[in-house]
Structure formats: structure tokens, C-alpha cells
Amino acid sequence: MNRTLLVSNRLPIRIEEDGSTVRTTGGLASALAGAGIDAQWVGWPGIPAEEVTDEAKLRASLAEVDVAPVILDEETIDGYYHGYANSTVWPILHYMLERARFDPAWYPFYRRANEAFAETVLAEVENGDSVWIHDYHLFLLPELLRQSDKQLRIAFFLHTPFPSSEIFRALPERHAILRGLLGCDLIGFHTYNYLRHFRSAILRVLGVESEVESIRREQRDVSLGVYPIGHDAKGFGEALQSASIHETLEKHQQELAGKQLFLSVERLDYTKGIPQKLEAIRLFLSEHPEERSRVVFVIIAVPSRGDVDEYRQLTEDVQREVGAINGAYGGVGHAPVQFLHRSFPQPELAALYALADACLVTPLVDGMNLVAKEFIDCKHEGEGARPGVLVLSEFAGAAQELSHALLVNPYDVVETARALKEAFVMSADEKWERTRAMRARLQRTDSAAWATTFLGDLKRQPLISEDANDSPQFPRLTDRFTSIIASRKPTALFLDYDGTLREFVAKPEDAVPDPDLCPLLTRLSSVPYLHIALVSGRPLDFLEAHFPEKHITLVAEHGYRWRRADADGWDLVHGHIDTDWKDEVMPLLEQSVDLTPGSHLEEKQSSIVWHYRRADPEFGLWRAHGLLSELTDVTASLPVAVHHGKKIVEVASQLVNKGQAVKALLNDWAPAIALAAGDDQTDETMFALDLPEHVEYVTVKVGTDLATHADRRTDINGLRRFLVGLDERLTGGKD
Helix, strand or coil: CCCEEEEEEECCEEECCCCCEEECCCCHHHHHHHCCCCCEEEEECCCCHHHCCCHHHHHHHHHCCCEEECCCCHHHHHHHHHHHHHHHHHHHHCCCHHHCCCCCCCHHHHHHHHHHHHHHHHHHCCCCCEEEEECHHHCCHHHHHHCCCCCCEEEEECCCCCCCHHHHCCCCCHHHHHHHHCCCCEEEECCHHHHHHHHHHHHHHHCCCCCCCEEEECCEEEEEEECCCCCCHHHHHHHHCCCCHHHHHHHHHHHHCCCEEEEEEEECCHHHCHHHHHHHHHHHHHHCHHHHHHEEEEEEEECCCCCCHHHHHHHHHHHHHHHHHHHHHCECCECCEEEECCCCCHHHHHHHHHHCCEEEECCCCECCCHHHHHHHHCCCCCCCCCCCEEEEECCEHHHHCCCCCEEECCCCHHHHHHHHHHHHHCCHHHHHHHHHHHHHHHHHCCHHHHHHHHHHHHHCCCCCCCCHHHCCCCHHHHHHHHHHHHCCCCEEEEECCECCCECCCCCHHHCCCCCCHHHHHHHHHCCCCEEEEEECCCCHHHHHHHCCCCCCEEEECCCCEEECCCCCCCEECCCCCCCCCHHHHHHHHHHHHHHCCCCEEEECCCEEEEECCCCCHHHHHHHHHHHHHHHHHHCCCCCEEEEEECCEEEEEECCCCHHHHHHHHHHHHCCCEEEEEECCHHHHHHHCCCCCCCCEEEEEEECCCCCCCCCEEECHHHHHHHHHHHHHHHHCCCC
């Protein structure tokens, strides 16, 4: 039976003084337990290798609770966790470039740690298993697992925001991080905004275009999804039903003595906006002296990364400001702000949520923030809870779901102070009305539902493609070509160049054939009964310089000229081509160059091409759509065709296209089987030929574009593997 492995930086365990281990609950562990998911965990046990006196005993103890540890030494932990993950990546993910530290010594440890995780996972998994990786500590792990020979379903969930591409691109290792994530079958985010930013980064950093819900990557689709994590509804429900809850509620009621409780619960982190919150509280108390004795602000700040200097400094700054506020606005027997620097057990936290008249969740940025959801879920009418309202930062992921909260900009302390006043005077009826509007949905979409939905989507990802059309090697097609050639019947290959036989580069003139391509085509062209034609948009001088083999037919400029196999010179495919239209469209194309930095024109005998590969990708695409619309109007009565290809817009004579050239060659060669492969819109004329039914004509789309007339798909590597396989069968693959 196929298993699920959960991989996270820290394990849900506690190592006792005697060395024994205890499985803990909370956070992700509670989410998965609530979903009834039986999974094995892989992660760091929380102690360095230097403190592990008996590794075999530790592993055996952890195996009893279905946990596999990743053992890391102190140096790796320091560079990987404290350094790269939390001092470089964490602030960038939270839009805080000014706090990010870029120490080149850290990244090698980050990669080393990810490799250690990969080794542990691969030692545990079997073919068909699912691996669910969690959070920014393990960005490289999906690709490392994908490179193994194991057939796995690999998923990743990011528990933080994913920032705009402008911020993310500051990360020196951005290419490696994104390639690491593309090893997944499924990538999940809290909100659509985070997904949108990720797609933008993929486009701008790797140049990979994507659909809203997927990215095509090496013969597989990387699915993208929005999965807002829920809170532990089961755990808080049990806490509210515990035997001690009424005693705790009564105790806190007496301590409040009729005052309103404004509660704040968060980890002590600079992303949580605690200094800004205190500034808003100070302003509220300053502007409303009549309320000072009637409200108490309780700030529960769970200690975080106390061994890091800036976190220690943050703690000191917060404590100092709390003292200053109490000194300025407190009275005898009353301190308006209580700062509790410790964690609270779930039952006591549930009681505080139930009693709070308002909950202040005002991070500067937050992936989701479950405190907001926990607060709403603990408001049960008629069960001892007081009516309460949520004051929520618009920059928390939870704001996407909790629209009945009082949404604030945490940087705007005036607005936040105004929201505090609104919460203070809001009627009980309005508070309950707002709570009811949010609570039912939160209970349906709790952490258990989140985990069930995500893993359900992961299980639906294919391990390998069942469709022979997607097979990168096309084994049956190789057999078909080989058998037909053996029967001495003609066959043909029509191959585009850029994006089909060679990857795109920023400068087209740099996209020369790799060292293996020309010998491969030369060997294939020597095979009797196999015709080969390169059908490219390139000018004839480029093709002739790089493909001198005379047995190969070269078709240049999308079908304008050709050099037939074994011929010495170039001829027009069509003898009479009208190019007078160039004078009418040239001004429009030149204007597009002026309006689009990074674009340029290429004039050919039968066409003019506007290239925008070096332009900003999104702006270039926007300008291309505008140019297409304008050209359609201008050329309506001209003998031309307008094509939108890969980072190009081309205006070409109407009789000039790849399809016309291929059709003429098909008529001459009369092959028993032919294959045409190309990657963009200019190749669709090859794919859409109207041929007799008895002609066996195989069309292959190279790339991720969804709309195509081709009947098969692959990528550049897949097509090359097919050609290499055909070469090995026909020539032995040797010169």
C-alpha cells in the first residue's frame, strides 16, 4: 500500500532527558491527525549530531513513533537554519529586504541540509509513495527527489507569503530555489496572490511561461493550487469542553473586573508588527482618556529565536514601550497593557479567546495567521463566551477569508487606533452578527479539511503519463519508422530549429547548434529512405553556415527559400512573392521598438519580425497583443499573414509559411510516414495541413502552449531522445 511521507524542518517530537522520544501534537501535526492521515515524518529532531550519543538508539526510538530523523551537525544547522533559511530567505519572503543578510557562506550549508533530507527520504520511500514537503527550509528538496530513480508524487506547501517577483529576485540563489520547487507535482499556497507572485517569478527568473493552475515541466505538469490552511477546530472544540474551562473562564472574569479585554496572541517576530500595534494602543489611550480604566490590552508574545540578536533586541524594545505606556496612562491598581512573554496551554488560550471583547491580529505581513481563526471559533453564544470583534491586518493571508473583521493597515497607526475605538463601542449584536458570518465557514475549512483536500489533490497527480502521446521517447513511433525504412519505403522528418532542436537564448545569434546535433542529423540523413528537412525561421546564411550537410533539405525564413537535399544553391519556394506591403507595416513595427525597451526588428526577404525576448516579459507580451491588434487592422487588405510566435510577432507574405513548404516536399517525397515537430505558432501551419487520410503524418508540439493542432507533445529533451533513439536503431549511433 502506498504511503505518505511528511517532511518538515522540525519533527513533531520531544526528546526526554532519558533519551526517549514522545510524539507531540500542535500545528501541522494536529492538522494531519484531525484529517485521519497516517503518515511517516521526516525531519530534524532538534539536536545537533554532536549531542547524539547513540544514533542507532535514537533512530530506533523514533521509528517506534513512525519518525525518521535527519541528523545535522552544528555547523550545518547554523548555516542552514539560523543563517540562510531564517536570516536570508525568511525576511525576503516577508518583504523585509532591509533585514535580509546575504552571507555567501550560508547557501552551501542550506544545500547540504536539503541533500541530507533527500538521502533520508529516499531511504524510506518506495515507488508510488507520496512526499509532502513543508516550508521554506526545504526549497531544494523537490528537485533532489525528482532526480532519483524513484517514482514519487512530490508536493510542497509554503506556509509563508511568496513575495512579488521584484522582491524575490533579490535572492542571489533565486534560480536554484525556483528550479528546486519545479521538481514538484503540486505546489500549494495560502492565497491566490502568493500563487500569482510565484508565477511571475518563474517567468521573470527562469523565463518559463505558465497557466494559472499549472506549469509544464519536462513532460509533466506541475500543478499550482490555493489551499488556505485552517485552524485546529477539533483541538479548540475539545478545549472548550474540558472540565476546567468554566473555572478558567470564571477566574479571568474576576480578574477583568468589568473591563473590556483586547487580546493579542502572536510569536515574537518582527513580521508581527508589535511595535506598530503598541503605537496604535498609545494613540488610542492618548485620545480617549475616559476609556483608560475600562480596557486592558493583553499581549501574549510566544518567545521566538531568542538566540538571535535582533529578536533579543525586539523583546527589549517591546518591554520598554509597554512600561512607558503603562507609566503614562496607567493608574493605581491598573496597567492598561500586560505583556506576557510565554506560551499558554490550549485550554487557557481558548478561555481567553472566549472572553476577549476584541482580538488584535495586526502583522505587517503574514502567510495566513491562525490566531484570527481560533478567536472566531471560540466564540460560542450561550456557552460562557462574550461577544468579540476581530481587528485584522489586511496584509495577513486570513484577511482573504475573514471579510467581516475590522480590516486595518498596520502601518497606519491612526487607522488602527480608530479601529480600536470602533471595537470598544461596537454593540454586542453587531459583534455576534460578524462572528456568525465567519464562524460556520471556518469550521468547515479547518486544518483537517485543508490536509484532506491537499492530499486528495496530490493523489490525483499521475506518477507517470499513461498517454503514449506524452512519452518523451515515443517508443512505438521509433519502431514504426524503423520497420518502414527496413521495408524500403520513404520516410520524412520536418524539424523546426529554435525552441525545437535548440533552447532559446536572449540573443538569437548565440543559439548555435550544440556539438552533438549536427553529427546526429548527418548520420540520420545518410540513412536510405529517410528524408530530413530543417524548416526554420532563420535566414539562409545561418542555416547554411551551421548545417552544411548536403543530404539535408534546408527551408529558411518560414518557407520563403529552400536548399533542396544534394542541391548547390537556394531557390524560392514560390516564384512570385509580393513584398510591396513592407512599406505600409514598417512604421508600425518601428514604433513598437521605440515603445518597448529591449525589442528589435529583423527584416527578411519575405517577412519582418519584431523580437521582444529581451524586453520585460509581461510588458513585452502586453505590447505584442496590442501590436497584433493594430497589425490585423492595417494588413486586412494586404497579401500578408501575421503570426505571434515565441517572443516574436512576424508579418510575412501570405504564400510564405512552413506548411506550404512542407506540403510541397511531401508531394515530392511521398513518404509512407512523416513527422513534423515545432514549438510555436509559426509551426501550426505544418501541423494543420489538409492531407489525404492514407498519409501517416505525425505532428509533435514541443513546449507547453495549450492550443495546438499537433497530435503529440514533448519538450526539447524528449524530441532529442527520440532522434537519438532512432539514430541508434538505424546507424548504431556512431560516425
